[in-house]
Amino acid sequence: MTTNLGLLSVSLAYLGLLFGIAYYADWRRAKGRSLINNPSIYALSMAVYCTGWTFYGSVGKAASDGFMFLPIYLGPTLFAFLWIPVLRKIIRISKRYSLTSIADFISSRYGKDPILGGVVALVAVLGILPYISLQLKAIGTSFQLIVLPSEDLLTDNLPVFPFLQEETLYITLILIAFTILFGVRSLDATERHEGMVAAVAFESLVKLFAFLMVGFFVVYWMYDGIGDLFSNAANRADLSELWNFNSKPGAYEEWLLLGLLSMLAFLMLPRQFQVSVVENVDEEHVNRAVWLFPLYLFLINLFVLPIALAGRLYFLDAQVDGDTFVLTLPLAAGNTTLVWIVFVGGLSATTSMIVVETVALSTMLSNSLIMPLLINTGIVKAGASTAVDRLLLNIRRGSVALILFASYFYFQNVIGTQALVSIGLVSFLAVAQFAPALLGGIYWKNGTRLGALTGIIVGCSVWAYTLPFSQLIDTGLFSTSIMSEGLFNISWLRPHQLFGLETMTPVAQATFWSLILNISCYFGVSLFTRQNALERGQANLFVDESRYSTDLQRQYLWRGTATSEELGDLLQRFLGAPRTKKVLKDFAHQKGLNPSIVWQADAELVHYAETLLSGAIGSVSARIMISSVVKEEPLNMEEVMEMLDATQQVIAYSQQLEEKSKQLEKASSELSEANQRLKELDELKDEFIATITHELRTPLTSIRAFSEIIHDSRELNVEQRKEFLAIIIKESERLTRMINQILDSEKLASGRMEWHMDQVDLKEIVEATLSSMSQLMRDKKIEVQIKLEKIPMHVFGDQDRLTQVLMNLIGNAIKFCPEKKGLIRIKLKSLGSQLELRIEDNGIGIKADDQARIFDKFQQLTPRDGKPTGTGLGLSISKSIIEHHQGSIGLAADSENGAIFCITLPLK
Amino acid sequence: MRQKLFAIFLLGLVGLNYPVLSLFGKEVWIFKIPALYIFLYSVWFILIIFSAWVIEKKKS
Numbered sequence: 001m002t003t004n005l006g007l008l009s010v011s012l013a014y015l016g017l018l019f020g021i022a023y024y025a026d027w028r029r030a031k032g033r034s035l036i037n038n039p040s041i042y043a044l045s046m047a048v049y050c051t052g053w054t055f056y057g058s059v060g061k062a063a064s065d066g067f068m069f070l071p072i073y074l075g076p077t078l079f080a081f082l083w084i085p086v087l088r089k090i091i092r093i094s095k096r097y098s099l100t101s102i103a104d105f106i107s108s109r110y111g112k113d114p115i116l117g118g119v120v121a122l123v124a125v126l127g128i129l130p131y132i133s134l135q136l137k138a139i140g141t142s143f144q145l146i147v148l149p150s151e152d153l154l155t156d157n158l159p160v161f162p163f164l165q166e167e168t169l170y171i172t173l174i175l176i177a178f179t180i181l182f183g184v185r186s187l188d189a190t191e192r193h194e195g196m197v198a199a200v201a202f203e204s205l206v207k208l209f210a211f212l213m214v215g216f217f218v219v220y221w222m223y224d225g226i227g228d229l230f231s232n233a234a235n236r237a238d239l240s241e242l243w244n245f246n247s248k249p250g251a252y253e254e255w256l257l258l259g260l261l262s263m264l265a266f267l268m269l270p271r272q273f274q275v276s277v278v279e280n281v282d283e284e285h286v287n288r289a290v291w292l293f294p295l296y297l298f299l300i301n302l303f304v305l306p307i308a309l310a311g312r313l314y315f316l317d318a319q320v321d322g323d324t325f326v327l328t329l330p331l332a333a334g335n336t337t338l339v340w341i342v343f344v345g346g347l348s349a350t351t352s353m354i355v356v357e358t359v360a361l362s363t364m365l366s367n368s369l370i371m372p373l374l375i376n377t378g379i380v381k382a383g384a385s386t387a388v389d390r391l392l393l394n395i396r397r398g399s400v401a402l403i404l405f406a407s408y409f410y411f412q413n414v415i416g417t418q419a420l421v422s423i424g425l426v427s428f429l430a431v432a433q434f435a436p437a438l439l440g441g442i443y444w445k446n447g448t449r450l451g452a453l454t455g456i457i458v459g460c461s462v463w464a465y466t467l468p469f470s471q472l473i474d475t476g477l478f479s480t481s482i483m484s485e486g487l488f489n490i491s492w493l494r495p496h497q498l499f500g501l502e503t504m505t506p507v508a509q510a511t512f513w514s515l516i517l518n519i520s521c522y523f524g525v526s527l528f529t530r531q532n533a534l535e536r537g538q539a540n541l542f543v544d545e546s547r548y549s550t551d552l553q554r555q556y557l558w559r560g561t562a563t564s565e566e567l568g569d570l571l572q573r574f575l576g577a578p579r580t581k582k583v584l585k586d587f588a589h590q591k592g593l594n595p596s597i598v599w600q601a602d603a604e605l606v607h608y609a610e611t612l613l614s615g616a617i618g619s620v621s622a623r624i625m626i627s628s629v630v631k632e633e634p635l636n637m638e639e640v641m642e643m644l645d646a647t648q649q650v651i652a653y654s655q656q657l658e659e660k661s662k663q664l665e666k667a668s669s670e671l672s673e674a675n676q677r678l679k680e681l682d683e684l685k686d687e688f689i690a691t692i693t694h695e696l697r698t699p700l701t702s703i704r705a706f707s708e709i710i711h712d713s714r715e716l717n718v719e720q721r722k723e724f725l726a727i728i729i730k731e732s733e734r735l736t737r738m739i740n741q742i743l744d745s746e747k748l749a750s751g752r753m754e755w756h757m758d759q760v761d762l763k764e765i766v767e768a769t770l771s772s773m774s775q776l777m778r779d780k781k782i783e784v785q786i787k788l789e790k791i792p793m794h795v796f797g798d799q800d801r802l803t804q805v806l807m808n809l810i811g812n813a814i815k816f817c818p819e820k821k822g823l824i825r826i827k828l829k830s831l832g833s834q835l836e837l838r839i840e841d842n843g844i845g846i847k848a849d850d851q852a853r854i855f856d857k858f859q860q861l862t863p864r865d866g867k868p869t870g871t872g873l874g875l876s877i878s879k880s881i882i883e884h885h886q887g888s889i890g891l892a893a894d895s896e897n898g899a900i901f902c903i904t905l906p907l908k
Numbered sequence: 909m910r911q912k913l914f915a916i917f918l919l920g921l922v923g924l925n926y927p928v929l930s931l932f933g934k935e936v937w938i939f940k941i942p943a944l945y946i947f948l949y950s951v952w953f954i955l956i957i958f959s960a961w962v963i964e965k966k967k968s
Contacts, residue, residue, distance in 0.1 A: 081917035243942045291960035
């Protein structure tokens with residue numbers, strides 16, 4: 001469809017765009033405004049899981065085996081639902097101890113064991129090489145197809161082996177440069193590469209977009225929707241098995257095993273560990289990824305089967321490789337734009353995998369394999385003073401080149417015609433062998449180093465024998481009779497029918513046996529071997545990580561002596577002088593020490609230095625280096641346990657102390673509150689007594705006076721006597737009322753009031769009160785205007801108490817109204833869920849300053865004619881009653897010229 | 909929240925695996941689309957939506 005030149009220009013332009021994005025993201029990070037500190041970007045970066053395998057290979061698998069392409073996406077989806085406990089724990093542990101690769105994680109957990117680290121690194125590199133090669137194959141094939149003249153597409157002329165080796169080689173070289181530039185620029189202790197992550201996230205979007213475009217094209221342009229596509233497919237008998245679960249023997253097991261395999265392999269893939277754990281910026285981001293990542297998987301898999309069916313339908317004689325349908329269908333349909341989109345999508349899918357995987361593998365290779373070897377053979381001497389930081393960086397870069405060239409070699413010479421998915425599954429199973437050791441390591445304290453080592457070695461042996469070995473047989477290196485008769489002619493040692501399992505596919509049965517044996521060895525050997533002190537300590541730190549999250553709780557399992565200068569010299573060798581200086585200065589500053597003098601290092605500084613070194617050279621080598629500097633006294637098991645126990649005890653005690661002191665604080669604040677209240681009540685009581693006695697004396701004086709007159713006087717006539725007695729009666733009643741008020745007030749304040757709540761109609765209460773006071777109003781010639789809404793106003797309340805309130809308010813109104821010109825207005829209306837009652841008079845009103853105080857106890861206002869009467873408790877009692885009814889009482893704004901009282905109550 | 913997610917996990921484990929899927933062995937069609945196709949993708953989608961709801965609602 002295009003020329004070599006066109007192909008190269010588009011590829012270079014796209015890679016240039018990626019360079020640009022990565023560069024920009026790194027620039028942002030240097031400025032402190034990280035581009036990738038975002039949960040959605042984190043989730044998108046995880047989509048590096050979908051590589052050329054997903055983009056090209058899924059359709060190929062679906063075209064021959066139907067739905068069997070799907071389980072490796074369902075596995076991670078299900079596993080995602082467990083990420084919040086599992087993945088976050090792994091992230092926390094890794095960040096805390098600067099563990100920057102799977103090999104480092106595993107070796108650190110099992111006592112910082114160099115052998116385990118080396119084995120894991122080796123298996124990872126060898127196992128992933130085919131995976132990287134398959135990406136190169138996908139790229140190479142897409143190149144080849146794009147430059148093909150269109151007529152050749154449908155003929156049998158499709159060359160089987162990619163002949164454009166030069167282009168693929170160019171791409172390999174460019175990728176080496178890209179990887180080094182954005183993945184291995186400096187020895188950052190955290191091993192984070194923001195530029196790389198940004199580029200990967202971008203590529204995830206591109207490949208999803210491209211794949212969906214093809215999907216829409218196939219379904220809605222080539223056919224009239226999914227139903228149409230399936231109907232067409234249904235006419236072909238050989239296709240119907242693709243969308244059904246045939247009861248082909250082995251299909252059940254394969255589905256389950258592939259699902260299980262992908263669940264375990266997911267985190268063990270170096271690139272997944274890299275983006276999910278090492279590159280993680282914030283643990284919280286995991287939460288969003290739990291559903292966003294499966295959503296991505298869902299979307300990218302939606303059209304796989306339709307595209308596969310369309311391909312089979314279109315290319316009738318199955319001469320066209322299913323792995324290429326995504327590209328060949330648009331090519332055959334002549335849709336040039338779509339072809340370019342797909343090409344770029346495929347490029348995204350493959351290059352992102354290559355870059356991230358290589359960075360992760362190079363870290364493992366240099367930290368867990370090469371560095372320990374250098375130290376062991378004395379090339380890098382512990383205790384020497386030669387600067388090693390440049391050397392380290394170059395080793396890392398060299399590893400990148402080595403891995404990519406090896407993959408290229410594998411691609412050129414070994415891969416041949418195998419389907420993409422089959423190649424990939426081999427790598428999956430290889431890394432899945434780490435799962436028991438890693439997952440067991442964070443949940444089971446008794447997992448020992450020997451157990452992990454045995455499990456991995458046994459599992460890998462089974463893997464190697466069943467899968468890569470059989471590939472080597474295919475290339476003619478070994479006799480084919482091994483496949484048919486078994487090794488040494490023992491039939492149950494046939495690579496694809498190991499131990500007699502006849503019915504499963506090679507991958508399925510390899511998965512089954514390798515994992516079963518791996519797990520059994522891990523558990524079995526662990527139960528029968530013992531851990532040394534360091535292993536035990538590490539096991540605790542990993543499994544119980546939540547208990548060791550603060551500096552105080554962390555047990556530095558080290559006892560020895562060192563000076564800050566010695567540590568500084570050591571760090572300088574690997575991190576360079578400027579960084580070391582800064583690091584030591586920060587530490588001294590934090591501790592309040594003077595950085596320019598040499599001080600005796602404590603466990604904390606040593607641990608800190610070790611963590612920094614781990615980030616640069618791996619935890620195993622870091623430990624070796626540190627021990628060379630520090631005159632260490634090795635701890636035995638009891639001491640370790642003691643230290644761990646002691647810490648736990650100290651923590652427990654300090655927690656108890658905190659509890660107690662909190663309780664003490666609470667108690668003392670309660671006490672001071674109570675004291676305060678008592679003082680207030682005391683004052684109130686004094687006030688009360690003063691007022692009351694004064695108020696009560698007044699009517700008593702009258703009663704006594706008139707009683708004495710009646711008693712002493714002989715000349716009173718009946719009329720006068722009656723008059724005086726009436727006064728006495730009236731004053732007695734007044735006294736009784738006052739005393740009742742005082743009692744009411746006291747009952748309300750102490751909560752001892754008896755309430756008889758019922759559904760009552762406020763309207764009736766108003767009317768009843770008005771009629772009972774009508775005589776009084778007539779006497780004073782007060783006009784009353786009533787405006788009550790027609791509907792009944794039901795409230796849930798105490799009839800007598802509400803009446804009391806109304807009598808108080810209306811009585812006040814009457815008291816303060818001018819003689820002969822008095823006007824009282826009463827309005828009752830409903831406002832939604834409440835009612836509002838207004839009682840207005842045209843008396844002297846209440847001055848603004850007084851308005852706040854009138855509802856207080858013992859507040860009295862002077863009425864028009866003379867001295868204040870009453871206890872001053874009326875309004876405060878009314879207020880308490882209304883508030884008990886969940887209502888409110890107050891003065892309306894314009895109460896300076898005639899008071900307007902406003903009551904609201906909730907309607908029933 | 910973790911427990912709800914674990915429940916979703918179990919649901920997926922059962923719903924997306926053999927015994928349940930074998931129910932779709934026969935040729936069953938819904939709107940001309942095979943029932944298995946619809947079932948797999950619907951269950952998958954529902955599990956995702958469900959987990960998204962469990963996680964994101966905690967924040968608001």
